[in-house]
Amino acid sequence: MKPFIYITRKLPQDAVEPLKQEYQVEMWEREDVPVPRDILLQKSQKASALLTMLSDKVNEELLEHADALRVVANLAVGYDNVDLEAAKQKGVVICNTPDVLTDTTADLTFALLMTAARRIVEADRYIKEGQWKSWSPLLLAGADVHHKTIGIVGMGNIGEAVARRAKGFDMEVLYHNRSRKPHAEEVLGAEYASLDELLGKSDFVVVLAPLTPETHGLFQKEQFQAMKKSAFFINAARGPIVDEEALTEALKTGEIAGAGLDVFVTEPIDPDHPLLSLDNVVTLPHIASSSTETRHAMMNLCVENIQAVLKGDKPKTRVE
Incomplete structure (x- = not known):
């Protein structure tokens, strides 16, 4: 046999x-x-x-x-x-x-960041729903990405690949990881920071850490409160790293500006989940490596x- x-x-x-x-x-x-x-x-x-x-x-x-x-x-x-x-x-x-999936995942992660910042999904829907009647100075105005600060939580191979893309946009790169990454610091100019420092300084907080007992539930109400009100939260790692109730509340109350999410606590996510009703959230069905x-x-x-x-x-x- x-x-x-x-x-x-x-x-x-x-x-x-x-x-x-x-x-x-x-x-x-x-x-x-x-x-x-x-x-x-x-x-x-x-x-x-x-x-x-x-x-x-x-x-x-x-x-x-x-x-x-x-x-x-x-x-x-x-x-x-x-x-x-x-x-x-x-x-x-x-x-x-x-x-084999490092660059593809990094591409999608950065695309998610840009889509959330520049309100791409809202703008697409705006046209398709027949709402575009004229041009105006602040029509669907989003946030710049270039020359901003990105904070990467989880600086593995994918984190480093995202950092390389960020440098192309003249971004300052902070990172938080279990261990220092001298190579990333030397070659990419990335700066190690404590999680609290990263949250307080970053315009974009990007989660790329593996799901472990240490990272499970890492992002709670306190972490979102520590972020800038103008900051965006991007998760292309694993859903259970984040308390989704706390994230929803932070987005509803303006504690943070927006989010881009490729992963969720429960997948597929319930279509009635509160996160899906928010205009300042871009959601994807766990497709980071899907080319x-x-x-x-x-x-x-x-x-x-x-x-x-x-x-x-x-x-x-x-x-x-």
């Missing part, structure tokens, strides 16, 4: 063809709906490899009955959906897709990692 591989979302056939040539491959046939939990648990019991999405919980419940499982390739740079300790105890290799080129590169990397582990070789991007 060939090893069995289960893929938890429908992917293009050309992406999975290399696996089909060597292994028994089955794939959930929906692009827009996650695989039901009971089906994932059932398939995992006989799988040698799983190719998973962020919406799939690879936890102790799944791992305890997955006796044949050797590798989980997560189609994301993050892996907060995976219980690393439980996987380690079971001897299951966990892989992710870093690096055709990058998503295919991520799929290919997952396939290569699975092939490597099943053949007894070292995977390219193992989560240690």
Whole structure:
């Protein structure tokens, strides 16, 4: 019997063809709906490899009955959906897709910042709803981006890529991270700051930190109160880093000027969520790495990692 591989979302056939040539491959046939939990648990019991999405919980419940499982390739740079300790105890290799999505995610993050600042979505809707009757001096006037201060919370590879884009707009770059980044300071002129200092000085606060016990709920009412009233909050990391009730209140009361959000505590977000009713919020459906080129590169990397582990070789991007 060939090893069995289960893929938890429908992917293009050309992406999975290399696996089909060597292994028994089955794939959930929906692009827009996650695989039901009971089906994932059932398939995992006989799988040698799983190719998973962020919406799939690879936890102790799944791992305890997955006796044949050797590798989980997560189609994301993050892996907060995976219980690393439980996987380690079971001897299951966990892989992710870093690096290949860095620039694409940074592009989207900076686009989100600019869209929120310059009121792009409002302006598009203004025309399409037939409201544009004449030109006026302050029609949909937004905030400048150039020569402002950006504060990056989480200075990993994506944070550094965003900082490079910010320098192209002559922005001053502050950053807060678990550890100092001498390379970013030397090459990009980024300046390390405490979180409180960053919040107080930044015109744009951009969250790119991983979701960890330390960052979970990092942004509460106090953090938004510490920001400038003219500042914008951008989150392209993970939703649970932010108290959404506190963010909603800050946006409603003018505690901050606006927000750009690619991630939410619960995804998909409820269409009736209060954040979605605010004109000073730009929202995206967790698409930071979603370019055709990058998503295919991520799929290919997952396939290569699975092939490597099943053949007894070292995977390219193992989560240690």
